Amino acid sequence: MGKLMRRLSTQDQSFKQAFADLLAFETVSDPELLKTVDQIIADVRQHGDAHVLKLTQQFDRHPAHQFSDLELTQEQLKAAFEGLDHDVREALELAANRIREFHQAQKQEGWTYVDALGNTLGQKITPLDRVGIYVPGGLASYPSSVLMNAVPAHVAGVAEIIMVVPAPNGELNPLVLAAAYLAGVHRVFTIGGAQAVAALAYGTETVPGVDKITGPGNRFVAAAKRAVFGQVGIDMIAGPSEILVYAEGDNNAKWLAMDVLSQAEHDTVAQAIFITPDEQLLNEVEQAIEEHLAALPKAEIARTSIANRGALVLVKDRQEAIDLINQVAPEHLELCLDEAQEMSEQIRHAGAIFMGRYTPEAIGDYCAGPNHVLPTSGTARFSSPLGVYDFQKRSSLIMCSQEGVKTLAKTADVLAQQENLDAHARSARYRYQ
Known part of the structure; x- marks a missing residue:
């Protein structure tokens, strides 16, 4: 077996190129993929419900006989919520309440002022009329994605929230439906892929067209969102999940190793980077990662991820680490040191910053409160986490x-x-x- 993860040192002459190679990744550039997605969108625009049903039967093996079989009722959502085990229901409610409380603080109101000439100027803020949220489907799906997309839309005052979620073989995780009920989703369709994005963007006989589409998906979904941008707004073109962990001082290597793996288990192309100025800690974390992999259910996914896109990076000092972090602009950044808040002030580019040794990224995924829909692939240089502001628009006022x-x-x-x-x-x- 080869090396677990590549090891890099800023003192090596080849470091600059090696680090650039590590970060190089393109999400949706495959010409054949784009051609396929464009054809799906064109067919959905032309044939509406019938084509979405056909593709759902083909790709998801959904047993639906007619399009109406693909829409869930509010009664079904409510039943899923009420059928949860007590501890699961309690955890879901706590997460939803924390997410709602955080996003309430983001809500902005319009404003006006009168200038020295007596003219009234200002800005009016209004919610979008209708939005679509895409949620990855199947039994291994993510109720947290429902909350993170639907709750800020609800807080913003969006009048109608439409959710699409694929149901392979007709199967759905009841937690996803429960989360939709809890978050105030208005309509749910069990469709996915590029065809679901097309249905939301252009509307069909049954699926209403929306003003904006948010939420993560596979590369077909990402390509479709890029293709329909302009017809509708989108949140972002999401790439694979990323984590960068920086540590110095007194740390538990097993904790750090598991934090690295927490994102690597998402996907074989997820990226996990560990940076430290302490070579002994680097060795301990590498050993702990190997030990954890022996017991992880998704060990093969995680192992492939860290072998292909992961790295253990030894830096000279904290300032070198800060420079590298700002170059990466990671989706998730953990700062595991005593002066975490002080260091965070020098971070210009990151989707979310987890400060201190007791703040694992996993807390942010579920229940800290801030949104877990974050910019990836270096786009934190110019974009922000999903928030209430993404579901509002601004009009200038001049009188x-x-x-x-x-x-x-x-x-x-x-x-x-x-x-x-x-x-x-x-x-x-x-x-x-």
Whole structure:
């Protein structure tokens, strides 16, 4: 058996290139994939429910005979929620309440002010009318994804939340349905893949078209979201899950190793990176990872992930680590050291920052409160976690007073003439002459 994970050191001459190679990854660039997705979208636009049903029967082996069999009722969602074991139901409610409380703090109201000329200016904030949330399906699916997408939409005041979730062989995790009930989802369709994204984007006879689509999915879903962007809004093009763990000082290597594996078990192309200036700790974490893998149910997935895209990185000092972290812009960042908050102030790019030795990333996935839908593949350089703001839009407010318009209209007149837009200039001129 080969090396468990690649080991890199910033002191090696080849480090810069090796680290760049580690980060290189493209999510949805396969021309054949894009061609297939474009055809699915075109067929759904043309044939509506019938084609979505056909593909759902084909790809998901769903036993539905007609499209109406693919929609769940509120009674079914409620029954799933009420049928949960007490401890599971209690955990789901606690998570939902914490997520709702956090996102309530994000909610913004519109504002106005009157300038020195007597003109009223401001911004109006309104919720989107209808959104679609995509939830990965099957028995190994994620109720936490339902909460993280639907709760902020609900808090934002979205009038109608449509959920799509594939049901392979007609099977669904009752927890997903319970979470949909708890989060206030209005309609649920058991469809998935590019066909579900197309149905949400363009609407069918039964599935209403939405204004925005959020939520994670496989590469077909990611490619479809990219293709329909412009017809609808999307949250992001999500890549594989990522974690970067930085540790120094007194740490438990077994804890750190399991944190690394917590994301590696998601997917064979997930990325897990461990960085430290302490070579002994690096060795201990490597050994602990190997020991944990012997007992993990998803060991093969995790082992493939860390072998292909994982790394143990030895740095000279904390500042080198900070520079690397900002280069990676990781989805999840753990800072396991005494001065975690102090170090976090120097982190410019990260989806979520978990500070201190008692804050595993897994807490953020379920019940800390902040959203776990985070930018991946370096996009934390310019984007943010999913939030209430993603389900709201802003309109500018401008109201000129009879006196206040005179100064502004003269200015607009002059600038419009410089741009050779005569109608603009005259329109402004009428207000002050």
